Amino acid sequence: MSETELNRRALLLTGCLIGGAAPAALAEGTASGQPAGPGRQVPARWLPVPDTVSPELAAVIAGPLAAGWDSRPTTAAAWKDLVAASVEAAAGDIAKIKATYGLRVSSDRIAGVSVFRIDPATPSPEAAGRVLMHLHGGGYVFFPGEAGAGEGMLMAALAGWPVISVDYRMPPDHPFPAALDDAMAVWRALAAQRDPGSIGVFGASAGGGLTLALMLAARDAGLPLPGAIAPGTPWADLTGAGDSLQANAFVDNVLVSPDGWSGAAALLYAAGRDLADPLISPLHGDFAGFPPAMLTSGTRDLLLSQTVRAHRRLRQAGVVAELQVYEGQSHAQFLEPFVPETEEAFREIGAFFARHLA
Amino acid sequence: MSETELNRRALLLTGCLIGGAAPAALAEGTASGQPAGPGRQVPARWLPVPDTVSPELAAVIAGPLAAGWDSRPTTAAAWKDLVAASVEAAAGDIAKIKATYGLRVSSDRIAGVSVFRIDPATPSPEAAGRVLMHLHGGGYVFFPGEAGAGEGMLMAALAGWPVISVDYRMPPDHPFPAALDDAMAVWRALAAQRDPGSIGVFGASAGGGLTLALMLAARDAGLPLPGAIAPGTPWADLTGAGDSLQANAFVDNVLVSPDGWSGAAALLYAAGRDLADPLISPLHGDFAGFPPAMLTSGTRDLLLSQTVRAHRRLRQAGVVAELQVYEGQSHAQFLEPFVPETEEAFREIGAFFARHLA
Numbered sequence: 018m019s020e021t022e023l024n025r026r027a028l029l030l031t032g033c034l035i036g037g038a039a040p041a042a043l044a045e046g047t048a049s050g051q052p053a054g055p056g057r058q059v060p061a062r063w064l065p066v067p068d069t070v071s072p073e074l075a076a077v078i079a080g081p082l083a084a085g086w087d088s089r090p091t092t093a094a095a096w097k098d099l100v101a102a103s104v105e106a107a108a109g110d111i112a113k114i115k116a117t118y119g120l121r122v123s124s125d126r127i128a129g130v131s132v133f134r135i136d137p138a139t140p141s142p143e144a145a146g147r148v149l150m151h152l153h154g155g156g157y158v159f160f161p162g163e164a165g166a167g168e169g170m171l172m173a174a175l176a177g178w179p180v181i182s183v184d185y186r187m188p189p190d191h192p193f194p195a196a197l198d199d200a201m202a203v204w205r206a207l208a209a210q211r212d213p214g215s216i217g218v219f220g221a222s223a224g225g226g227l228t229l230a231l232m233l234a235a236r237d238a239g240l241p242l243p244g245a246i247a248p249g250t251p252w253a254d255l256t257g258a259g260d261s262l263q264a265n266a267f268v269d270n271v272l273v274s275p276d277g278w279s280g281a282a283a284l285l286y287a288a289g290r291d292l293a294d295p296l297i298s299p300l301h302g303d304f305a306g307f308p309p310a311m312l313t314s315g316t317r318d319l320l321l322s323q324t325v326r327a328h329r330r331l332r333q334a335g336v337v338a339e340l341q342v343y344e345g346q347s348h349a350q351f352l353e354p355f356v357p358e359t360e361e362a363f364r365e366i367g368a369f370f371a372r373h374l375a
Numbered sequence: 376m377s378e379t380e381l382n383r384r385a386l387l388l389t390g391c392l393i394g395g396a397a398p399a400a401l402a403e404g405t406a407s408g409q410p411a412g413p414g415r416q417v418p419a420r421w422l423p424v425p426d427t428v429s430p431e432l433a434a435v436i437a438g439p440l441a442a443g444w445d446s447r448p449t450t451a452a453a454w455k456d457l458v459a460a461s462v463e464a465a466a467g468d469i470a471k472i473k474a475t476y477g478l479r480v481s482s483d484r485i486a487g488v489s490v491f492r493i494d495p496a497t498p499s500p501e502a503a504g505r506v507l508m509h510l511h512g513g514g515y516v517f518f519p520g521e522a523g524a525g526e527g528m529l530m531a532a533l534a535g536w537p538v539i540s541v542d543y544r545m546p547p548d549h550p551f552p553a554a555l556d557d558a559m560a561v562w563r564a565l566a567a568q569r570d571p572g573s574i575g576v577f578g579a580s581a582g583g584g585l586t587l588a589l590m591l592a593a594r595d596a597g598l599p600l601p602g603a604i605a606p607g608t609p610w611a612d613l614t615g616a617g618d619s620l621q622a623n624a625f626v627d628n629v630l631v632s633p634d635g636w637s638g639a640a641a642l643l644y645a646a647g648r649d650l651a652d653p654l655i656s657p658l659h660g661d662f663a664g665f666p667p668a669m670l671t672s673g674t675r676d677l678l679l680s681q682t683v684r685a686h687r688r689l690r691q692a693g694v695v696a697e698l699q700v701y702e703g704q705s706h707a708q709f710l711e712p713f714v715p716e717t718e719e720a721f722r723e724i725g726a727f728f729a730r731h732l733a
Contacts, residue, residue, distance in 0.1 A: 055437040056423035059625045065414035067618035079413040260425035260703040267417045268622050325700040340698045342683040345618040
């Protein structure tokens with residue numbers, strides 16, 4: 018090929034800058050160990066820790082791939098061992114967050130569902146007369162009890178909001194729809210006690226997916242909706258669709274790969290139901306009529322695609338929806354405590370609720 | 376290591392879902408061919424084309440790496456060959472866009488600078504009494520003349536806005552600050568002719584970086600600022616900083632790698648000046664007082680990090696700033712003509728200007 022022809026083709030392909038022609042043909046996978054269908058081989062490469070983040074976040078990004086990311090328990094007992102480990106692992110941070118920020122945390126029940134009431138030492142004036150309902154993450158299986166309330170504690174601590182964190186039932190004993198039933202029961206009770214528009218609902222990962230599923234279920238049940246929601250990096254499509262699941266595989270050091278525990282947790286949660294059921298994978302539902310939403314993700318997040326797909330679907334439905342993406346962060350790393358970017362993320366979410374709640 | 380200890384460590388590391396402890400140690404690069412400093416080896420892998428985009432966009436994503444992505448011309452003559460190829464490559468799309476959408480395009484001069492005036496066949500009612508100034512992309516070297524006006528044509532065609540596209544001078548004959556001087560001259564003239572708040576400024580890649588540099592220069596010169604800006608995937612840090620430059624290397628099929636032509640173009644443009652000069656790399660400047668901004672990128676974009684860093688810096692400065700990220704798109708692929716996601720992106724930008732211009 019001549020130099021000129023090479024250049025011409027180069028510019029045709031970089032021509033998107035002025036609206037270049039789409040390549041004529043798809044690059045098909047070959048039979049040599051590659052999956053069928055179009056795609057491309059990405060070479061191995063060295064991924065440095067960026068210098069465009071705080072030192073605290075750089076230390077998190079520098080962490081190795083999560084040991085055990087590819088755990089795929091096959092028995093209820095093995096899942097329960099992992100669940101117990103999740104509670105143990107969370108305990109230190111939970112204690113440190115409570116102590117550092119002087120939070121008041123008490124357990125309670127609402128409509129028969131276990132919850133934690135979290136009150137900040139210094140409530141934000143913007144939070145007066147308002148409250149946030151928190152749905153925790155952990156793949157719909159990890160972090161039962163107070164272990165799940167950490168994100169709610171950070172919201173109380175960093176943004177000054179009172180939070181009710183829902184300790185919803187989870188598999189292996191209580192698969193879908195137990196978590197959604199519990200979220201609905203608490204929502205129904207809260208919405209009956211006060212102006213629903215004065216309540217916000219938030220949560221990351223499975224908690225973000227559950228937030229979106231709750232909006233579908235409440236809308237379709239004719240219940241009022243909250244004034245605003247903040248699904249963080251929502252696990253909103255358990256079918257495995259979404260480009261960043263592949264593009265950020267082994268770039269994200271938290272979930273690491275869709276072939277890890279999250280795929281097994283999806284099957285555990287669905288318990289034989291269709292993973293594309295909108296109440297399990299709300300990206301397969303219709304977001305019309307949803308309240309204003311703030312979505313949060315990171316550039317390395319395995320669920321970046323689910324986050325931006327949810328953002329786009331909300332905006333296509335005419336919903337006010339804001340997207341925040343943090344430099345270098347893997348899945349849900351905006352929840353890392355004692356990191357400046359975490360303070361920034363929770364201030365953003367708190368300010369969003371302050372702008373939109375009644 | 377026991378199973379329980381493995382699980383405990385796994386959950387500690389995935390514990391970000393509840394605020395996990397940061398890993399204690401950095402993974403350091405080794406001497407075996409890896410760069411110094413903390414980081415991680417990412418294995419080779421197959422990257423399929425996602426099924427979560429339109430068929431038209433899937434065909435773009437399925438394109439091979441841009442042939443010649445690693446061209447690094449070392450002489451002015453070699454650069455000019457590439458520049459001529461860029462003009463040739465753009466011609467077909469430019470003609471097709473004009474014809475398809477019935478645009479009126481005329482060349483003119485403002486303050487001595489070559490511009491193209493682009494008028495839509497059917498102006499949007501929201502555009503009445505308003506105008507947009509366009510700064511094109513192409514690494515500050517490609518797409519002189521009408522070849523650079525394609526993005527402006529898409530804005531006129533898809534959002535119904537009248538556009539003035541600036542054909543600013545470029546290297547090798549005219550390095551920095553020629554492009555910025557031309558942008559400033561046109562801005563000064565437009566702002567003197569009409570309410571500056573009724574004018575929006577937009578552009579992608581180098582055009583996004585130049586949009587931000589223009590705000591710095593205009594503010595610091597005491598000029599009024601436009602009513603809103605829309606820097607698309609701004610090339611706003613020519614020093615090579617930013618995580619996605621590495622994380623999305625060989626995932627992005629347009630720019631492909633920071634070791635490609637863009638690094639050479641940065642040096643060509645700066646012509647010996649410090650790449651960290653805020654007027655060359657506006658991410659090194661202060662965004663206080665900037666007008667409302669909408670930023671656009673894609674999940675595979677090599678400049679995703681520059682886009683989200685600019686978004687965060689704007690919000691930290693108290694500026695209204697909205698972020699749009701499109702599923703599966705590489706650098707500036709929201710400019711691909713005749714793709715549904717492109718129509719969506721320009722409708723978003725047009726609506727943003729409609730909300731914020733005087």
